Amino acid sequence: MDEVKVVVAHSERATLRVGDVFLKVDADQARIDVEVEAMALAPVPTPEILWREPPVLAIAAVPGTVLGRLGEPSTASPAVWAAAGAAVRKLHDAPLPPRPGGAGRALDELTEELDRECELLVASGALPADLVTRNRQVAQAALRPWTPVFTHGDLQIAHVFLDGDEVTGIIDWSEAGRGDALYDLATLTLGHEEHLDDVIAGYGTDVDRDVIRAWWSLRSLLAVRWLIEHGFDPSAPGCEVDVLRARM
Template sequence: MTGVDDVEIIVAHGERATLRVGGVFLKVDADRARSDVEVTAMALAPIPTPQVLWHQAPVLALAAVPGTALGRLGQPSSAPPEAWAAAGAAVRRLHEAPLPPWPGPEPAEVEAGLDRQCHWLRSSGVLPADLVERNRQVAGAALREWTPVFTHGDLQAGHVFVRGEEVTGVIDWSEAARGDALFDLAVLTLGHEEHLGDVVAGYGRPVDVDVVRGWWSLRSLSAIRWLVEHGFDPFAPGCEVDVLRARM
């Protein structure tokens, strides 16, 4: 048989899976609410997003966006500083947009979740206690009241696609909500700290770097249990555990 595209598994675990067939991504999500959020958020966002081809729960079909990912956690980015600055400018446009109609997590909720994860990391022995404690201290800078903005919620560098100095698309909007602007900037630069200055330059507003560092620690501490339990490796070079070690 000729002319048939191969099926590529992009990511798959117990909660969701993403497949690529030619120029189409098929996202299968057991949680209908997440896919509904994704579709609505993409329609509201004032920056480039994938075209929705069809949505019939539990499957969402999206057209591939042009360009290449800005970066990948654990790998050096080949994108120029101008591309990172363009990503910062796109994030500011998102943050200046009207708030989405659904809420996001409050600081107290985030802190309670963080403390549960730190307790598990210490009691399980996955990380040394001093590494957990130091990063819990650093994370405290992020745990303050913030003015909510329209946040992507999972703005990894791998979710931002660029071509040259242009942002061509931002993918994976299922965590979009009202939230802290500096959380998006922190997730975008997680593991790519050398590009924080480029992103801030493009963002065009003053940024409290201590809060960004706090979110780096908080994000990494909060993610490790989920990653381990779903078959991912936060100990890989340049990934979450290395981000925590950098704070020591």
């Protein structure tokens, strides 16, 4: 029998790998509904769905290797990063999906959440007040109207698989929906600012880099306490706290 590997596990969901099969166990079936729907609509390679029996979704492993991981140097070439950017552009050019995603929340809701989180970060001592204040200022540039596109919503570099410079699969679509294109580009390059120009070259059109930097700050501010509470370390080298420090 193949070894059972725990890919990720916390109070909301867990993902197990058995050979070439991933079993995603999620307490919120609405997230799985979004994921299944998005993978069916996305014009980019996605995992094959093998079966679904709530609360479990079984998907096949995608071929290739990940673009990189947060907190680790990426060995991928500029051409590979550009290929990832081109795949993102293909997704953003697709017809809009039927529902908003994680990157598509109303501006007033997002602003309220960010301000509340900043207060909690300082009050709890999770981050220094000056670091929070500076990044809240930077994050303001992301809080503007945008034209919604089909976004992945959680486009971390570890969710993008390639073989050579060909994208072979993009995984984890539970936050997909209508959202801000620059949020996807920011998530893809979080902690890997040196590859932003390569991604934009593949994306095929110039973008507002200040807004991407704003999303780096905003996403990191919102993530720090959640990561700590779920057993992750946002202060590890190259991760969210370092992303915030880079804005100082």
